[in-house]
Amino acid sequence: MQKRMPLVLKQQAIQQPEKIAFEFRSHKKTYGDVYRQATALAGYLQQFNYDKDTIIGIFMDNHDDFPVIYFGIQLAGLIAMPINTKLAPAEIAYIIEHSEVKAIFCDTALTPKLDATGMPIAQRFTTEDLPEIYAHAPFETTCVEDEDIAVIMYTSGTTGKPKGVMLSYRAVYEATSQWVESVGLTVQDRMFICTPLFHCAGLHVFLTPIVMAGGTFIIEEAFSPTQMPTWLRDTQATIFFGVPAMYMLLLNNEDFSAFDLSHVRLFAYGAAPMPYELVSKLRKLFPHVSLQNFYGQTENAPCSTTLKGNDVLEKIGSVGKPPTKKTAVRIVGPDGESVPNGVVGEIIVKGPQTMTGYLRNPQETAHALRDGWLFTGDLGRLDEEGFLYIVDRQKDMLIRGGENVYPVEVEEVLFQMPAVLEAAVVGVPHPIYGEVPKAYICLKEGQTLTVEELTAHCVERLAKYKIPVEMELMDALPRNASGKVLKHVLRSST
Numbered sequence: 001m002q003k004r005m006p007l008v009l010k011q012q013a014i015q016q017p018e019k020i021a022f023e024f025r026s027h028k029k030t031y032g033d034v035y036r037q038a039t040a041l042a043g044y045l046q047q048f049n050y051d052k053d054t055i056i057g058i059f060m061d062n063h064d065d066f067p068v069i070y071f072g073i074q075l076a077g078l079i080a081m082p083i084n085t086k087l088a089p090a091e092i093a094y095i096i097e098h099s100e101v102k103a104i105f106c107d108t109a110l111t112p113k114l115d116a117t118g119m120p121i122a123q124r125f126t127t128e129d130l131p132e133i134y135a136h137a138p139f140e141t142t143c144v145e146d147e148d149i150a151v152i153m154y155t156s157g158t159t160g161k162p163k164g165v166m167l168s169y170r171a172v173y174e175a176t177s178q179w180v181e182s183v184g185l186t187v188q189d190r191m192f193i194c195t196p197l198f199h200c201a202g203l204h205v206f207l208t209p210i211v212m213a214g215g216t217f218i219i220e221e222a223f224s225p226t227q228m229p230t231w232l233r234d235t236q237a238t239i240f241f242g243v244p245a246m247y248m249l250l251l252n253n254e255d256f257s258a259f260d261l262s263h264v265r266l267f268a269y270g271a272a273p274m275p276y277e278l279v280s281k282l283r284k285l286f287p288h289v290s291l292q293n294f295y296g297q298t299e300n301a302p303c304s305t306t307l308k309g310n311d312v313l314e315k316i317g318s319v320g321k322p323p324t325k326k327t328a329v330r331i332v333g334p335d336g337e338s339v340p341n342g343v344v345g346e347i348i349v350k351g352p353q354t355m356t357g358y359l360r361n362p363q364e365t366a367h368a369l370r371d372g373w374l375f376t377g378d379l380g381r382l383d384e385e386g387f388l389y390i391v392d393r394q395k396d397m398l399i400r401g402g403e404n405v406y407p408v409e410v411e412e413v414l415f416q417m418p419a420v421l422e423a424a425v426v427g428v429p430h431p432i433y434g435e436v437p438k439a440y441i442c443l444k445e446g447q448t449l450t451v452e453e454l455t456a457h458c459v460e461r462l463a464k465y466k467i468p469v470e471m472e473l474m475d476a477l478p479r480n481a482s483g484k485v486l487k488h489v490l491r492s493s494t
Contacts, residue, residue: 002146003146003169003170003173003174004074004144004146004150004169004170004173005071005074005150005169005172005173005176005208005211005212006038006071006074006075006140008173008176008208008211008212009031009034009035009038009071009211010035010140012031012035012211012214013031013032013034013035013036015214016031016187016214017030017031017032017035018030018031018032019031019187019214019216020216021033021034021211021216021217022034022064022067022216022217022218022219023064023216023217023218023219023235024062024063024064024218024219024220025220027064028064029064029068031214034067034068034071036134036138037068037072037134038068038069038071038072038075039072039075039138039139039140040072040133040134040135040136040137040138041068041069041072041073041075041076041133041134041136042072042073042075042076042077042138042139042140042141043076043136043137043138043139044133044136045072045073045076045078045103046076046139048103048123050076050078050102050103052077052078052143052144052148053079053149054078054079054102054103055078055079055081055099055100055101055102055152056073056078056079056080056081056101056102056103056104056105057081057082057083057096057099057101057103057104057105058070058073058080058081058082058083058104058105058198059083059085059092059104059105059106059107059110059114060082060085060105060106060107060110060127060197060198061085061107061110061196061221061222062193062194062196062197062202062219062220062221062222063107063127063219063221064219065127065130066197066198066219067197067207067211067217069105070082070151070197070203074144074150074151074169075139075140075141076139076141077141077143077144079149079150079151079152080150080151080152081099081101081151081152081153081154081164082151082153082197082198082199082203083095083096083104083154083198084154084196084198084199084480085107085110085113085196085198086196086480089113089116089117089118090117091162092113092114092117092119093117093118093119094161094162095154095162095164096117096119096121097119098164098359098360099152099154099164099359101121102122102123103121103122103123103124103125104121104123104124104125105125105126105127106124106125106126106127107126107127108126108127108128111124111126144169145169146168146169146170146173147168147169147170147356148168148169149166149167149168149356150167150168150169150171150172151167151172151203152164152165152166152167152359153165153167153199153200153203153298155298155299163358163359163361163364164358164359164360164361165200165298165299165355165358165359166355166356166357166358166359167204167301167355167356168356170352171300171301171352171353171354171355171356172204172208172301172353174301174303174326174351174352174353175204175205175208175296175300175301175302175303175353176204176208176209176212177212178303178323178324178326178327178351178353179204179205179209179294179303179323180209180212180213181323181324182292182306182308182323182324183209183239183266183268183292185209185210185212185213185215186213186214186215187213187214187215188215188238189210189213189215189216189238189239190215190216190218190235190236190237190238190239191206191210191215191216191217191218191237191238191239191240191241192218192220192231192232192235192237192239192240192241193206193207193217193218193219193220193240193241194219194220194221194222194223194224194228194242195223195241195242195243195483197219200296200298200301200302201241201270201271201294201296201302204301204302204303205241205270205294205296205302205303206241206268218235218237223242223246223249225246225249225250225252225253226253228240228246228250228256229250229253229255229256229259229261230259232259232261232264233259233260233261236263237263237264238263238264238265238266239264239265239266239268240264240266240267240268241268241269241270242267242268242269243269243270243271243272243483244269244271244272244273244274244275244278245421245422245479245483246269246483247267247269247274247278247282248278248421248422248444251278251281251282251285252421252444252445256285257285257286261286261289262288264286264288264289265288265289265290266289266290266291266292267282267286267289267290267291267292268291268292268293268294269291269292269293269294270293270294270295270296270483271483271484272483272484273293273316273317273318273319273390274291274293274312275316275412275415275416276313276316277415277416277418279291279312279313279316280313283312283313290308290309291308291312292306292307292308292312293306293307293308293312293319293320294306295307295319295320295388295390296349297349297374297376298355299354299355299368299374299376300349300351300353300354300355300374301353301354301355303323303327303351303353304319304322304327304329304347304349304376304388305319305320305321305322305323305327305329305388306319306320306321306322306323307319307320307321307387308320311387315383315387317389317412318383318387318388318389319388319389319390320387320388321386321387321388322351326351326352326353327349327350327351327353328349328350328351329347329348329349329350329382329388330347330348330350330373331343331344331345331346331347331348331380331381331382332345332346332348333345333346336370341381341382341383341384342381342382342383342384343381344379344380344381344391344406345379345380345381346375346376346377346378346379346380346394347376347378347379347380347388347390348373348374348375348376349373349374349376350372350373350374354369354372354374355369355374357369377393377394377395378390378392378393378394379391379392379393379394379397379406390408391406391408391409392406392407392408396426396427396487398426398427398435398436398437399427399434399435400427400430400433400434400435400436400437400465400466401432401433401434401465403463403465403466405427405435405437405465405466407424407425407426407427407437407487408425409462409466410425410437410439410458410462410466410467410468411423411424411425411439413457413458413461413462414439414441414454414457414458416457416461417449417453417454417457418444418447419443419444419447419448419449420441420442420443420444420449421442421443421444421447422441422442422476422477422485423439423440423441423442424439424440424477424485424487424490425437425438425439425440425468426438426440426487426490426491427491428470428491430469436468436469436470437466437467437468437469438468438469438470438471438472439454439468439470439471439472440471440472440474440477440490441454441471441472441473441474442473442474442475442476442477443473449473451471451473454471455467455468455471477490478490
């Protein structure tokens with residue numbers, strides 16, 4: 001059996017050509033439309049005689065043409081490379097240079113940002129060129145194997161220079177099929193997403209699974225806490241995906257619970273666990289809606305574990321278990337051997353969705369991939385029932401005078417205060433202890449809280465060495481496009 005998502009798209013176009021595949025505001029594309037446009041784009045690219053391993057970039061914000069371009073590049077037998085549009089020009093320049101990308105599809109509105117990189121690009125196509133491209137004669141490659149590279153996605157670079165993760169057609173297909181099974185996606189599902197499609201979760205946890213299920217993918221360019229309830233109602237979405245911060249902002253909108261969202265069956269979330277108070281409030285306001293957490297890395301497409309059903313409340317703080325039996329998770333010590341349940345170690349994951357490696361980086365590839373396992377760099381533990389709890393990133397853990405401090409543990413205590421919207425804890429230098437914890441805190445709108453009150457709250461709940469020695473109130477935490485807090489930015493500000 002061939003395991004390639006472009007072939008899945010082709011099958012949907014044959015079986016249900018008039019079914020709406022993608023909606024973007026007033027624009028709608030059927031599966032027949034998408035396949036015709038994607039094969040036309042593939043035909044257009046053929047005239048340039050690119051080699052099979054040629055990388056073609058996608059520099060676009062959310063739009064219904066994004067997935068067409070993504071599939072079209074692959075139908076041409078080339079490698080798709082979405083680029084984070086939120087990056088600074090210097091960061092984009094690094095990706096362009098390192099990847100040796102030969103051509104880029106770019107939003108017309110984003111061309112000034114691409115120009116600002118100062119990088120020469122052999123060929124550039126803008127959204128204004130798409131009508132002409134979609135009129136080209138169709139083409140579909142027959143020279144691609146399941147193990148060939150389908151997509152390269154650069155990591156967010158929270159721990160240094162971004163690395164180009166190479167995912168094969170098989171890896172994307174296997175991650176996709178596991179999420180379809182875990183979520184129970186069907187042809188009736190209408191999935192609403194406003195998180196970036198240039199991020200691996202947007203592409204391979206939501207876009208490709210809804211295509212495999214034959215449902216409808218509803219695309220919005222950006223999140224709006226005031227507009228989101230209306231969007232969900234008007235689009236009759238059955239599934240919404242957001243990071244926990246989005247749900248916090250939605251619940252701060254007093255009108256949210258007044259909307260008829262009886263058609264919604266699932267609130268999906270990722271990038272971070274959801275605090276108990278937030279889970280409880282969502283379950284109380286929308287008892288008919290299930291919650292499901294997704295955990296994974298770009299390096300495994302991203303497909304590691306999921307938490308769903310009653311476990312969302314009963315296993316607060318956990319990211320669950322592998323979505324299917326195809327994926328395995330272990331916790332290992334520094335020697336690479338498994339540690340007992342309850343003991344903190346590095347999370348390693350194994351499954352058919354694991355990356356081929358990092359582009360032009362054999363040293364990092366060898367470090368991350370060992371004996372078929374992906375060493376994630378995340379610290380975690382397993383409970384007696386096999387549920388995974390993320391303790392922290394190895395690089396985020398700080399050592400205060402010989403004592404390990406896991407920022408997530410401190411953040412969870414801060415989240416318990418009703419006035420706290422967001423919190424992030426990092427290690428800052430100290431002349432005696434080496435490192436000490438510092439907390440950055442955002443309050444909910446209209447709420448007030450003093451540093452003294454925050455400290456008193458922590459004193460009652462944390463060991464003395466875990467209590468932040470400094471707390472700073474902020475309007476917002478710095479985040480990357482996938483919603484993860486950029487802790488290196490916070491560290492550099494101290």
